[in-house]
Amino acid sequence: MPRNAHKIILLFTSILFAWACGRPESKKCTYIDLSWPFDNDTVYWPGLPSFTFPEVLDTYAQDGFSMFTYSAAEHGGTHIDAPVHFNPGAWTVAEIPFERLISTAALVDLSDEVAASGDPNFYVTPEHLENWEKVNGPFENGSVLLIKFGWSKYWPNKTNYLGLKSIPKETAEWIVNQNKFYGVGVDTASVDAGNANPLVAHQILLKGYLYNMEMINMNEELPGTLRKKYSNHYQKNINVQ
Numbered sequence: 001m002p003r004n005a006h007k008i009i010l011l012f013t014s015i016l017f018a019w020a021c022g023r024p025e026s027k028k029c030t031y032i033d034l035s036w037p038f039d040n041d042t043v044y045w046p047g048l049p050s051f052t053f054p055e056v057l058d059t060y061a062q063d064g065f066s067m068f069t070y071s072a073a074e075h076g077g078t079h080i081d082a083p084v085h086f087n088p089g090a091w092t093v094a095e096i097p098f099e100r101l102i103s104t105a106a107l108v109d110l111s112d113e114v115a116a117s118g119d120p121n122f123y124v125t126p127e128h129l130e131n132w133e134k135v136n137g138p139f140e141n142g143s144v145l146l147i148k149f150g151w152s153k154y155w156p157n158k159t160n161y162l163g164l165k166s167i168p169k170e171t172a173e174w175i176v177n178q179n180k181f182y183g184v185g186v187d188t189a190s191v192d193a194g195n196a197n198p199l200v201a202h203q204i205l206l207k208g209y210l211y212n213m214e215m216i217n218m219n220e221e222l223p224g225t226l227r228k229k230y231s232n233h234y235q236k237n238i239n240v241q
């Protein structure tokens, strides 16, 4: 199957996947929303203000239209960590060049290995990423690295979801040193383990001007696992660009 048929296009601010298409507007694309809804169940770290949607400003009955306010801490639910989060003066979310927010993505699915290990401190190693490349070919320049620990199944149970899966220092350095990635996404609450101090992966990735995507919803079957299933379909029907 042509390598480009594996291309995934990632869109923000609603984090979407599309695959098997050259252009997002193509009718041949299938989209997957990787965001969790913001509601009373949205996961936040302890001590952070949760998502609240409390105040009605206008109602249909009185005003002819409805309008509300909401409030929340930044770092809960599906969200981006901009480089400025750990790198003063670096890009805010608005300053991340837009073309870096629409890119191909590589899914590294470690969920089976995490489940088999039973290790609460499971972390992704450079060897995991190098092994991915042995199977799939080199990571593409200008892509986003998605790491699936299989943790979305615990959403929104805070006790189980706020865990210790992580990108350790050596892996974060490996990712930055590739000089290929625009960002890194995880299906956990943080790129660092919940008890990490200091937050080394944050420091390395964000100082490298990558952005993090945390609390991604990866419960859907994603293109990395659909690749074989749909490969014939790709070859017959998709004009790969």
Ligand SMILES: [Zn+2]
Residues within 6 Å of the ligand: 075, 076, 079, 080, 081, 214
């Ligand atoms: Zn964050």
